[in-house]
Amino acid sequence: MFHDSAQLDLMFQALADPARRMMVERLSRGSASVSELAEPLDMSLSAVMQHLQLLETSGLVRSEKVGRVRTCRIEPKGLSMAESWISERRSTWERRLDRLGDFLAAQSKTNPKE
Amino acid sequence: MFHDSAQLDLMFQALADPARRMMVERLSRGSASVSELAEPLDMSLSAVMQHLQLLETSGLVRSEKVGRVRTCRIEPKGLSMAESWISERRSTWERRLDRLGDFLAAQSKTNPKE
DNA sequence: TCAATTGTAAAGTGGATGCTTAACTATTGC
DNA sequence: GCAATAGTTAAGCATCCACTTTACAATTGA
Numbered sequence: 001m002f003h004d005s006a007q008l009d010l011m012f013q014a015l016a017d018p019a020r021r022m023m024v025e026r027l028s029r030g031s032a033s034v035s036e037l038a039e040p041l042d043m044s045l046s047a048v049m050q051h052l053q054l055l056e057t058s059g060l061v062r063s064e065k066v067g068r069v070r071t072c073r074i075e076p077k078g079l080s081m082a083e084s085w086i087s088e089r090r091s092t093w094e095r096r097l098d099r100l101g102d103f104l105a106a107q108s109k110t111n112p113k114e
Numbered sequence: 115m116f117h118d119s120a121q122l123d124l125m126f127q128a129l130a131d132p133a134r135r136m137m138v139e140r141l142s143r144g145s146a147s148v149s150e151l152a153e154p155l156d157m158s159l160s161a162v163m164q165h166l167q168l169l170e171t172s173g174l175v176r177s178e179k180v181g182r183v184r185t186c187r188i189e190p191k192g193l194s195m196a197e198s199w200i201s202e203r204r205s206t207w208e209r210r211l212d213r214l215g216d217f218l219a220a221q222s223k224t225n226p227k228e
Numbered sequence: 229t230c231a232a233t234t235g236t237a238a239a240g241t242g243g244a245t246g247c248t249t250a251a252c253t254a255t256t257g258c
Numbered sequence: 259g260c261a262a263t264a265g266t267t268a269a270g271c272a273t274c275c276a277c278t279t280t281a282c283a284a285t286t287g288a
Contacts, residue, residue, distance in 0.1 A: 005132050015200075016126035017246085018119050028206040035264065047247055049266070054245095068255040068264045079204050086129075086197040092142040093188050131276085148235065161277055163236070168275095182234045182285040229288100236283075245274070253266075258259100 003085050010058035011082045019043065020051050024074070027061060031073040034063075117199050124172035125196045133157065134165050138188070141175060145187040148177075 014020055023037050038048040052072065055061040060078035063070050128134055137151050152162040166186065169175040174192035177184050 005135075008135065009130055009132060012126045012130035013245095016123055016130055018123060019246090021119075021122065021199075024203060028203040028210075030210060033264080043246090044248065045265070046249085046267085050246075065265085070265070074207050076207070079200050083197060083200040083204065085135075086193050086200070089138060089142040090193050090197065093190070096142075096144060097190075133276090149233090157276085158278065159235075160237090160279085164276075179235085182283095184235065231286100231288095233286075234284085237281085239278100239280090241276100241278080243275085243277105246272095248271080249269090251267085251269105254264085256261100256263075258261090 003081070007059060008082065008085055010054075011060060011078065014055050014058035014060055015082065017051070019048075020055055023048075023051060023055060023072075024060060024079075027072060027074045031071050033069050033071055037072060117195070121173060122196065122199055124168075125174060125192065128169050128172035128174055129196065131165070133162075134169055137162075137165060137169060137186075138174060138193075141186060141188045145185050147183050147185055151186060 015024070019041050022041065026032055026037055026040075034048060034052065035045065037052065038045050041048060052061065052063070056063065058078070059075055059081070061072055062075045063072040065071075129138070133155050136155065140146055140151060140154075148162060148166065149159065151166065152159050155162060166175065166177070170177065172192070173189055173195070175186055176189050177186040179185075
């Protein structure tokens with residue numbers, strides 16, 4: 001119910017980049033190494049690392065290194081935080097529009113010519 | 115189903131700022147003028163205008179001017195686009211985790227000691 | 229009519245973002 | 259051991275972003 005504003009900043013910021021969304025998309029289909037994440041992206045490994053770091057500090061992704069391979073996966077709680085902020089706003093204005101609709105319906109019943 | 119990447123960039127970018135989220139939050143409770151949007155925000159009207167412009171080009175908000183007052187409202191289709199991108203990703207990994215759970219359950223039935 | 233209100237436009241500024249390249253470390257397979 | 263693989267760190271750079279200030283325009287109410 002209570003949203004940490006700073007964390008929402010980071011999450012939406014993280015999702016605002018096509019490369020990072022691609023990475024999230026890839027990870028939603030299963031865990032992957034850094035180079036696997038980099039493979040479809042037209043940029044250096046170093047750049048991918050920087051995107052990954054942002055995804056981690058935003059809480060959308062976590063990773064751990066075993067041997068020389070770092071394996072990344074989705075952090076389930078992450079996306080739901082962003083999603084729920086949006087859906088709470090949406091339900092607020094949907095309820096409001098409903099009440100407005102009711103009001104207008106009632107109006108036209110009482111004063112059909114107005 | 116098909117997401118315009120550039121528009122998603124703009125939407126998530128728009129939501130990545132606390133001032134703009136406040137504006138969306140305010141508008142989800144009903145339409146408002148530019149100065150009403152500005153009132154709780156600790157910045158110049160000019161700055162609020164610039165945030166508003168971003169919200170408009172991202173498709174989250176629309177506005178129209180009557181007399182000297184510009185009235186702003188939520189664009190219903192806007193938020194749902196961002197929301198649905200997230201929820202599609204979520205359902206992908208949720209399905210995957212389900213399958214993984216099934217697999218592990220089957221494993222432990224066949225090889226209870228492994 | 230004229231002053232207050234409401235909004236716009238333009239230019240400037242400091243700091244964040246999204247890369248790059250280069251140099252380096254740790255692990256693995258032969 | 260040693261070359262290839264996988265990742266990490268740091269520095270640098272162009273561009274974008276979130277404001278500000280200043281000046282201006284249109285509308286309204288007394």
